[in-house]
Amino acid sequence: MTWLLGICTLWLLIVVVSAQKQLNVVPGPQMLNVVPSMNINQRSGLQTECVGNMMKLTVDKSLALGSQLEFDAVNGTQIEPLTPNMAAKCGFSIDSDPWGNTKVFASLLNCFAGNEDDAVFDINMRIRVLGIKGGQDVFEVQKTCNYNQWAPREIICDRNYMEVSVNRLPAEITAMRTQSKLGRGQVFDDQWVDTVPEAITSSYNIWRMVFFTPKQKAMVLEDALRTGYGVMTTKSRLVLRSAYDLPETYVENANGIPMKVIRVTTYFKKQWSVTMLDTIAACPTGGLVFTDELITWNFPWINPLIASAETNIIEMFMGIDGKRIDSAQMAARGYSLTIVDYQIVMKLPVGGPDGYYKSHAVNNQYHIRYAIEPMLELLWRDSGVDTTRYKVLFPIKTPLMPRPPRFVDNSDSQLKVFDVLLGVFLYDVELVNITFSGGVLTVAEATARGFIIQEQRFQNGSKAFRLQVPFSDPFVVKTRADLVVTVYTLGIIYGFMILPEHVPFSYSASVEVTLQDIILPTLNGGCDKENFHIQISFGNLGKNFNVMLGTQDLTPERSAEYGVSENATHMSFVVPFLASDVAFELMYPTSLRARLDVLVWEPVNGWSLGDFSIACNFPITMTECFSNGSMSALAVKVESLNQLSPRQLTLRDPSCKPKFSNERFAYFSFDANSCGTTRTFYDGVLMYQNEISLADVPAYQQPLKGVPTTPDPEYRVTVSCFYRLNDTKTVAFFTKPRENEPLPETGYGVLNVVLRLAMDGSYSQFYAQEDYPVIQYLRRPLYFEVSLLQSTDPQIELVLEDCWATLKDDRNSTPRWDLIVDGCVNLDDGYETVFHPVPSDWVQFPTHIKHFEIKMFAFMEQNVILKDQIFVHCDAVLCDINQTDGICRKRCPSSNPLKTNKVRRDTSDQLERTQLSSGRILLLSS
Structure with a gap:
């Protein structure tokens, strides 16, 4: 068993599968065996390049023109749509930037690549451009990549999958194992069979696989493929591929940085020999530190892939979008790659030229984030013997950064135009509509209404939106602040859309301008022998005011009485001097001085907008002497005696009361020899004289005791008639004014x-x-x-x-x-x-x-x-x-x-x- 365990630590494979440009893939249930009839086009906008152990395909945005793209992997007549699961299983990754440019990375050891001696790889793909009306265009991509610098172990960490490929056992190891087995006899074979239960042997001679999660979990090849793992062999290598979210992957912290790990031991069986091959892939999922200006990516040097502390780094490269960049390019772009305290540290400035910004809306607030895809490529040697090539494509997106737009008010009070600027936004933000106080308008509708909406672009690709609205538009709210000041208020809600995701958000603003732009009404007038003639110019308010004559508003009924006429700018009317709205100031022998007060006032706030007072002398007969010896006299209540009641006036004889009286006049008619009239002779002239005064108030009309009283007004009018022969003539009329009674002021006008x-x-x-x-x-x-x-x-x-x-x-x-x-x-x-x-x-x-x-x-x-x-x-x-x-x-x-x-x-x-x-x-x- 000691010898057997030693063999298990080798990344070797006994079985050799011969493949001359042959597809090495386990057929899945979705494999298509017939190519559908389509329009196959060759078109510019497609770019392919070989980047080490991968092929990169770039699809320019002009190819799709906003349509949806779908990708197929092709091997001969076999076509397989690259769904997310299939792409991760077979070694493809697809990503698009906000402009619509698409990048596709394909491992040279992907499921569909034609492979010649693990040195020449043919990769065929098709791109389907789906039209809006259901049609589609298809573009074919063919690329051949030469790559023969395989390290004993190569690991790829792409966006959606981990891949590890290792060398298989050379033939001499297989022969050694055979001799040892023969020398030991049948006992070894029996022990192996007892240790590892029998299982179906696959076409790759893979007997079974043991996953470490980190606990051991065994499954046969077919189960591993159904689970979603990609397992295949080439002429000299074993390939294992796993998505990051498959159940047998696990997370291991390396120096505080999480890494996703897949660890598998694969058993190969051929006839009576069995070989075990260990494979492991570990990809970082963290290690990022962000500031406003800098992205720092820390990669742990001590990690699950390192077998010995004596590991030496042979090569270390940085790249962008899967392609290496040299030290000069790094310095020009502000990048750095160093080793600090057992960590490989990559630093990238936020906003660098190899990344891009993207707009986002969070709780209706505008945010942006910066995205870039650096690459880290390492080559190290363990214990001075075996080497590992390690490549990480590591997409980075900064945390969402709030970027509330700035609202700039450039309104011109002289031109009476609201002029506002809102920005800055990224290229992917479109202004869709604007909500005003009167409703929602699209940009086209607002432009047709006469508003000016401009999109102002800046050199860095960002933009702002300028809006101009005249003060006179009905959507502008106008408020009177005081007599001559108007406050113009424009409330705005901008409606934006972030493309291509069509994410909406809005921004509310309000701008106001205060102008002293009110032209108040002006009043003027004149008199003829019977009437006041009044004219009122509206100013720029229009007829938005009330008119008060004396102490009463000008009602529609009285407007008709005074013959009010008006047009868009003026109104005029005629008031008789005996009208109830006229105040009497003074009496003269043959005329009456009357005054008309006109007030223009604003009813909402009660503001006085203008007033005008005009006083004129109007001819009127106050006393008449008749040849039959009778006399008549008119007594008038003047403004200074506002408590006078004309009906209480009498002649010298209190029983001689007015023949007629109202609130303003008392009319007397009497014989010259009655009502206390006196008679005087001098120089051949006979003078009759009487006096009009206020009668004493009867006791029953006097106020109660303890109730304050107002002194009765003093009123004396002397009426005289002179008779010479048979000629009768009114010769005198005067009043006795109260002491210190003020004289009325004279009205002035412009001549x-x-x-x-x-x-x-x-x-x-x-x-x-x-x-x-x-x-x-x-x-x-x-x-x-x-x-x-x-x-x-x-x-x-x-x-x-x-x-x-x-x-x-x-x-x-x-x-x-x-x-x-x-x-x-x-x-x-x-x-x-x-x-x-x-x-x-x-x-x-x-x-x-x-x-x-x-x-x-x-x-x-x-x-x-x-x-x-x-x-x-x-x-x-x-x-x-x-x-x-x-x-x-x-x-x-x-x-x-x-x-x-x-x-x-x-x-x-x-x-x-x-x-x-x-x-x-x-x-x-x-």
Whole structure:
């Protein structure tokens, strides 16, 4: 038995299977014996290369164009689809990167390789490109690899399987065993049979296999194949292949690093001789250490494959994607491979050019990870005798790294456009849709709506997404912050898809811009003899406000009463001065001073957007004296006496109460010899006089004791009538105001005055600004009009104070020639300025317009024309027609009735002056 155990430690095989380019595989139940009818294509995009004891096939993404790829192993007419189980069992691995490029590694000792003397290997494959509509294209791959540098033991650790192949026993060992057996006689054979029970002998002469898990577990070859192990022999080698997850594999820690191990002893029996052959493969499944910048892979030098501490490393190589790289390439890419404390240490920078990044979504959060596939290849010698070649293809993926995208707000408040940038993302992220406040839009729909969506790519292949949305779009939420400030808010949910897995994730953001962009409503108005005329410009808010007149909102009913009209930008209405919304300020003998307060307010927040107050004197008959000796008087409740009740007013005789009264007026009608009216004679005039006052409140209407009281308002109105002969005339009306009673303020407005040049004396057509310069012959008439625009106040009169001509457009330049001086024509002018009357039926307010005519002339010096042009300038004054002094009332020293303008310059600061100038007027020589 001592001799027998020694033989068992050898990686040798007695039985030789002859194979000249013959498929060495145990047929499985899925083996196809007939090649189906397909389109066989030869096409670019396929690359094959021999890398040591493996063949590498690269399929470019352009070949599939997004279609699904499937692979078949081919040997002659036999075709086997490479399912995951079949690939691991027979020595194939398949992997694709995110671009769609596919790598296939095939062991030269795979189940389907043609093998000639373990030196020349033919590998045939087919690639099926499955179309969307069910069709498929098939591409054939054929590669011959020469490899004859087999070590006694070779181990491959690929992505999905472990493979170990060893030399079989040479012939002299078999002969030695035969002689020994004959010398010892039949006893040895009987002992062997008793030790190892009889089993069916396979075509490979493999009698049985014992797996160490690490406990022993025996099975025959057929059972091992059914379990999923790949077992085969070649001319000189035994091959064992196992997936990492088969039940007879186990994990063993080597210096703290886990390794997956398969350990098998294979028994060969031929006639009366039996040989045992030990095989073991161990592949690392850990040993990785990650930082943000560096990947460190530690491979344990002391591991289950090392039989002796005297093991020497003969060769050590690093590779990428199954291919060796030299030291210069390693240095250029930042790689290193060293031995430190019984560990082989490989270092690779994160983000190196041989790997790639991939996007992931974890709990709807964006992550990335870096992937690279380094290779470690070793050749060592145990006890100075046998050598082992060891190759590890070790795909590495870093842990998921959170990469929350950065949201950059580049919104332009001047252009009123939201401009946001979101990134950075990897190449495999696609923007699918965007959710706004108004709904979800695809990228195409958002672009059709007018949004700008751009994918911005960077040099390293990453990208960001730019979105531009105008403030005016309905999806933008607009909020009023205060009177003149608007907050524009854009809520966005980006919908992304990670390809090719079609994994969705989203990113929510909100951006807001605050702008002081509100143009508030403006109010203006005027009066005629009976009404207030009010106009409200909406600004840029539109009609999104309420109007209050006095103390009440303008209801639809009152809008109809006041004749409200409006368009997209303005509204206007007319309020009679006796309307309930009007406040009375003061009473005069023949007029009533009334005020209308207009407030524009925003109903949601209660903001006041604008207010306007206008007060005017309206003519009204307060007292009438009749020839029959009767009198009438009107008493008005003014604003300063807001507690007054007109119905309590009486004449001197308290029994003489109003004939009519309401909340604002009391109307009295009485005979001159009644109601306490007094009579006085002087200078042939008879004066009747009475007084309207507040009657004493009866005791039963007085408040209870202990209840605070408000003093009664003081109200006195004296009514007088003067009679001379048979002529009756109202001569006096006045009120007695309360002490320190404030006078109402005057409302102001904007009055526009313009100077225009008419085309002829009809004053029906005028030159526009673009018509200048105007050309005229010498001494031909020039017709000028000065007019007050927009005002409807009949109490205003436009007066031309001064007009003159200059050579230059500067109104203060010299030389200068006066045309009108202090409201009168220049009598020193040989060609006098002529005033033309404005017909009363031609315009509504003739006092607002002045027409005058001059003769075209030129400035000369020593009988030489200085320049063939003139400019005309005027100073205009706005006067009250009731004004009795200054330039507004003095007459010119002329008998011409058309020259009745005012004279003597008034320097009072209370006059409203306007400076006017014409455009350039050119002299045309005859």
